[in-house]
Amino acid sequence: MKSLSGYSDASLCKKLAGYIKRLAKDLGRPVSFMEVCGTHTMAIFRFGLRQMLPSEVHLISGPGCPVCVTPPSYIDLAIEISKIDGVIIATFGDMVRVPGTHSSLEKEKARGADVRVVYSPLGALEIARKNPEKRVVFLAVGFETTAPTVAAGVLRARQEGLKNFHILSGHRLIPPAIRALLAAGSNVDGFLLPGHVSVIIGSGPYEFIPKEFGVPAVVTGFEPVDILLALRMLLSQMSEDRQEVEIEYNRAARPEGNEKALEMLYKVFEADEGQWRGLGRIPESALSLKHDFRFLAAEGVFDIALGPSREPSGCRCGEVLRGVLEPEECGLFGTSCTPQHAIGPCMVSSEGTCAAHYKYERSPAPLERA
């Protein structure tokens, strides 16, 4: 697809950066934009975009890494379930190393628990089909991008009459988290909205951001040109005193979203209050199985009494996720906490903000500021 290669064109990036610089200078004050999505954080660091921006434009990473925002109680529950005889845990890879209060799935696996990494909920279904004598628990973690794929898996399990497939829903929703940040008095001047969450939900659910909080927002793709274009769009909104939700990623995300995926999602799940690492309890921010599907919920199948859950001591991931602390300000960053020996999920996850800073900010000679 010829037109897609244009989105990583270095000379286009340079020109865009110049344009951003002019707009920022005209605005005459420093601005802070939050990229909500972990995949954006990684792209921004991988392409060195922070170094291309003028000093007036400050990028802040937000709560958009699903593994990072999953609270320790969820991980503790998954760990306890993994210890039960005859259980297979199926999970996306990033969850395996996240530390719970006393252990991690990786440690339990080393002690003999059956923990298997899958790339799709369909992989978990396949494990259930092949192991009818075992109970398979899929750790259903992710935002609106991932939840419809899990809903499709749940519908298929029911259709096939699979009795040994269960899910532990840890799904979280992005718009309520943005609302919580804004309601808590965040001073973000604009949002780069997550492109792939938006492919599913469209732009409608973000309308409250400009309408209620007067803050511009742009649905953004993941190539360097996408991100720079979106920053330009945010700056244009500011200089023209407009506040809207615009879509830069219009080759994939449409205002109405993916209606078929949404229909499936809400056939299986309903919005519920959810606990977030760093953000606390947020109303309507989690997905629970609807009544008809509750028999698939792992919480109902296994009777587990959890002790109190704790965040790793000294880890400031919660503040990093709210965008109020840079990883370097955490006393453990790069010393006792590194990707090889991660203390908190923001360093464990491949798209965690601490991991991004460790991998890219510490590398030699950043490009000169534009």
Next chain:
Amino acid sequence: MCLAVPAKVIEVSGTKAKVDLGGATHEADLTLLGQAEIGEYLLLHAGFAIARLDAQEAEKTLEIFREMEGEVSKRLQ
């Protein structure tokens, strides 16, 4: 984790498609999309196609930028 990658459809059978992803063939479940046509590009996430990519929109966005850029450099000359 919301990573999704573009892949080109090479074969469709029922609710499944064979897609080309950087030279390697993968299977994509079409349940969340409905149908797909050979030759079009889909966005793949966790084994499912979640969107079709619109090549025209992609090109248009770049065009708009190039035009805008042209005007800016004219203005600066």
